[in-house]
């Protein structure tokens with residue numbers, strides 16, 4: 686298993702002021718208060734914690750021990766009954782919970798962290814093995830703003846760009862990104878996220894997260910899901926009513942194929 690790439694960066698994750706406004710979207714798609722939900726790549730529980738009051742149980746899984754630790758702390762602090770939220774450390778490409786779920790979600794582009802075909806295969810196999818016959822799964826990726834050719838040739842640029850900046854009790858925190866390299870064959874981009882904490886103008890802390898994000902386009906994302914034996918039920922282009930292919934995100938809801 687890979688070592689935890691988020692070991693130092695996890696504590697900066699929840700500071701991001703620019704998360705997609707996706708929580709009401711997922712809440713609205715919980716089929717009933719009795720639903721069992723599986724959340725793939727639950728991270729620090731940003732979505733998990735907001736969904737638990739509306740379902741019977743939610744089981745989150747994440748590879749990062751640091752993210753899982755923060756998530757479990759939030760669950761503990763929220764006094765959530767232990768049988769309502771379960772958080773497991775493990776890979777979403779290879780797990781078995783001996784249980785099926787009415788709704789499977791992987792919010793905030795989790796699928797894109799899977800770089801290789803075999804990881805993607807494992808991911809869809811696990812979804813197939815954990816979805817009820819009536820259940821649905823919702824996956825999301827960002828819609829690339831460049832064509833594949835432009836992405837291949839022009840995505841890498843020198844220098845850093847500011848993503849966000851906030852004030853905290855322990856000083857200002859900024860998040861920059863660096864565009865390091867592209868796998869031109871598989872369309873995987875490799876951005877670094879650089880978190881810096883300042884006291885005045887002095888940097889007091891710096892942490893770099895090396896990310897991999899596999900890119901999908903509206904047609905390739907749909908094809909990927911259909912090729913893995915599923916039927917698409919809904920398509921969205923974002924969380925504000927955008928049409929599929931016309932907004933900043935690609936969001937698909939699907940069920941087991943006939």
Ligand SMILES: C[S@@+](CC[C@H](N)C(=O)[O-])C[C@H]1O[C@@H](n2cnc3c(N)ncnc32)[C@H](O)[C@@H]1O
Nearest residue numbers: 726727728731747748749752776777792793798
């Ligand atoms: C962008 S974060 C999203 C976290 C959360 N879903 C949210 O919406 O805030 C991506 C998460 O996916 C997890 N992840 C990436 N690859 C994974 C894998 N193979 N197995 C389990 N979790 C993985 C990361 O550890 C990270 O917590």
